[in-house]
Amino acid sequence: MKFSSSLKFNAVAEWWDEYIAYDSLKKAIYQLEKQQTGVDHPYTDLESNERTSLIDRADSSATDALFIPLLDHELKKIMLFYEAKEAEVLKELAGLEELVREQDESEPVADEHYMHDIDEDDEDDDDDDDDESPVRSRTRAQSPPGIGRQPSVGTSSRGKYMLPQRCSTPSMSPVGRARRLVTKLKDSITSTTGFPESVWTSRSNYAMDVRLLFKRRITTLYVSVTSLKSYVEVNYSGFRKILKKYDKVTESELKDQYLREVVEQTPPFTQQSKDTLNDAITRLVNLYAKCVTQGDLRAAQRQLRLYQREHVAWERDTVWKQMIGRARRGRGGIDSGDEFPGAPVLEHEPEKGLLSLPTPVGRIKITKKILSLLIAVAVFITLLDVRTVEGVPANRCFAILIFATIMWATEAIPLFVTSILVPLLMACLRVIRSPDGDMLPVPEATKYIFSVMFSPTIMLLIGGFTIASAISKTSIDRLLITRVLSLAGTKPNIVLLAFMGVSCFASMWISNVAAPTLCFTLIRPILRTLPPRSTFAPCLILAIALAANIGGQSSPISSPQNLIALDNMDPKLDWARWFAVAIPVSAISILLIWLLLIVSYRPARSPDGEGDIEIKPIKAAKDSFTVKQYWVVFVCLVTIGLWCIEHELEWLVGDMGIVAIIPIVAFFATGVLKKASSLRCSQESFDDFEQFLWTVVFLAMGGIALGKGVTSSGLLENMDDVIRKLVEGLSLYSVVIVLSIVVLVVSTFISHTIASVLLCPIAKEVGSHLPGDQSNLLVFITGLICSTGMGMPVSGFPNQTAATQEDEVGQLYLSNIDFLKNGVPASIIAALVVATIGFLLMKLVGI
Known part of the structure; x- marks a missing residue:
């Protein structure tokens, strides 16, 4: 896959304008290539309608001076975007950690007054929350308020999500009273064992809703941080690829020097920036282990990576379909001819109809291919009924030969489809003869045809x-x-x-x-x-x-x-x-x-x-x-x-x-x-x-x-x-x-x-x-x-x-x-x- 297509395939759709402008830089390289060649053979530039500037192909510093500012512009754009996103995710991570600390310091879990206005069917679904898959979690997290079971969540003055609030209810349904009795029995059993229960381990409604809320916030932030890390890696590959192409086309040696002295010294490509992102990922894994997997770090890593993979697969599938659609509409992208010039396009213009016939089910458009198919079928049926050559098998084979020739010559259907029709017609029409000259039955004729086809x-x-x-x-x-x-x-x-x-x-x-x-x-x-x-x-x-x-x-x-x-x-x-x-x-x-x-x-x-x-x-x-x-x-x-x-x-x-x-x-x-x-x-x-x-x-x-x-x-x-x-x-x-x-x-x-x-x-x-x-x-x-x-x-x-x-x-x-x-x-x-x-x-x- 070309890197320009790989860049689109791996990019975060919402950030597309913030990635390296690879195609624009590539066009600039080709313009510099023209200018280099102009020293020996100056010619009129069709795009600028003027003579190209003369640059000595042996002096690569001249082209470097023109190309480096373009690279610097892209590098500055990427740096500013990264610093803004990094500050955003780190601020949200700090707020999330503070919420977890506040929850740890809150009063012990009590479920008597925490009620949901839900029906009995929703109560049956509560027990499955902890086992919720990332896909289901993401789907429910993206649901608008009022759809699905949503805890009472709001936004505080500090911009943070508020936790589900306990509220007193004047009356309680029989189902609610039964659940409260089961909870009290469970809490009494837990207290006798000597292990106090926290919101991260309790099975109460309130605790499960709290864990679900934190799970959604952690996974969403984890995807943001890993996407930012991928953003850094893809852009670094973009600089490396475009510099490699520049050196190859202009015979320069800019790549290693610019990567080492400029790119790798600029955020987000410094080691410090990479360590910051890795540290954020580690903190999120620890939070997830604490809030969701009850301290199991391996399970936390596995679930978060699964969520990330599914998110990436979802995004890539969407981007890939968009790219294929653009290619089919002739707007560039995958298979549009960039990688293989002159390669057949994915989708051709619809064939114009020769005539249109009205029918009870609508108008039927007769194209050249349909007309060719009708002619071939008509000739085939006619030759079957008319004695053209001696012998029934030979006459039928002649009809098949003429039919296949017309179909192949006109390409009414794909060539290989016509080829597959040949053994079908020969077997069903009993064209094959035995060594004695008798027509073989269809089963024997079929075995013979298939035995010679795979030769x-x-x-x-x-x-x-x-x-x-x-x-x-x-x-x-x-x-x-x-x-x-x-x-x-x-x-x-x-x-x-x-x-x-x-x-x-x-x-x-x-x-x-x-x-x-x-x-x-x-x-x-x-x-x-x-x-x-x-x-x-x-x-x-x-x-x-x-x-x-x-x-x-x-x-x-x-x-x-x-x-x-x-x-x-x-x-x-x-x-x-x-x-x-x-x-x-x-x-x-x-x-x-x-x-x-x-x-x-x-x-x-x-x-x-x-x-x-x-x-x-x-x-x-x-x-x-x-x-x-x-x-x-x-x-x-x-x-x-x-x-x-x-x-x-x-x-x-x-x-x-x-x-x-x-x-x-x-x-x-x-x-x-x-x-x-x-x-x-x-x-x-x-x-x-x-x-x-x-x-x-x-x-x-x-x-x-x-x-x-x-x-x-x-x-x-x-x-x-x-x-x-x-x-x-x-x-x-x-x-x-x-x-x-x-x-x-x-x-x-x-x-x-x-x-x-x-x-x-x-x-x-x-x-x-x-x-x-x-x-x-x-x-x-x-x-x-x-x-x-x-x-x-x-x-x-x-x-x-x-x-x-x-x-x-x-x-x-x-x-x-x-x-x-x-x-x-x-x-x-x-x-x-x-x-x-x-x-x-x-x-x-x-x-």
């Missing part, structure tokens, strides 16, 4: 998620990437190539979903310091997205389409041969696309045409590798090595899916990744297992089930004549070219994963009719080209993320023209590299 390929996918999560959580990706990028220097073209290489490589291991998001986070310091209207910004953003798409073809676990392709291969391709083809193809594609972008954007040229721009260098992370990080690297290398030589170890492991279990066990068993227990879950807990892309898993499972259904139903057998006519007289390479064009067009307009689900079985069948059975080769080419469909803003997640990137004034860096002008040629280049160099390499490695 070793799915286990390989989950293993890939585990590796990606471990690398990301231990910050290995950021550590390695920043070190590589720090070597790129300041030349725009070299920096552009470095980012493309990093984006491609990262996509191989942490998926082409997370890799571009990470890279877009790393380039923000560069984008902030670029001159206005510089072409380097859109060029860099588009380059990262295109490289991430290319990285999706580089390893078997980098994207679901690769795993779909592997599942359609027989025998399955080992990792060594995949790398032998995919890595050279990806490297050549990256270089060619880099040249294309340089020619198209000329990113090194300054906006005014005078010379070249200079890029702010990326600083390498200074942290050294920890034992946990070495462990993650070791497990990942061992797992990848076993995947590469799996064919030689097939007698031992059987399949690559078994090898995928190694990182799952190694990381979750050693605590690198965590699965939060339902019995211990808290708002701070983070469940790594739940963060896996399970929708992608279900999407792949549905795709595998559909592929097996198309084969088992006999649909592919019915397509033999059509496929044979298509490939008759064509050479292998001619088929490769035609297939490449079809795959590229389809994957440009629909999901890459869905394209592989639909096209890999067809490629497999086409290859089986070619001399020498070229199924694996055509499936491999199909899987690689699915990742090259990147000509549109909606073509894959990297493009979608790049299309949402905005500058400081809220304008998008990229337009549809950028994708059409550069994305379409890049797609064609990458597809041609696969169809030419990739084809030759596949032949060389024996595919």
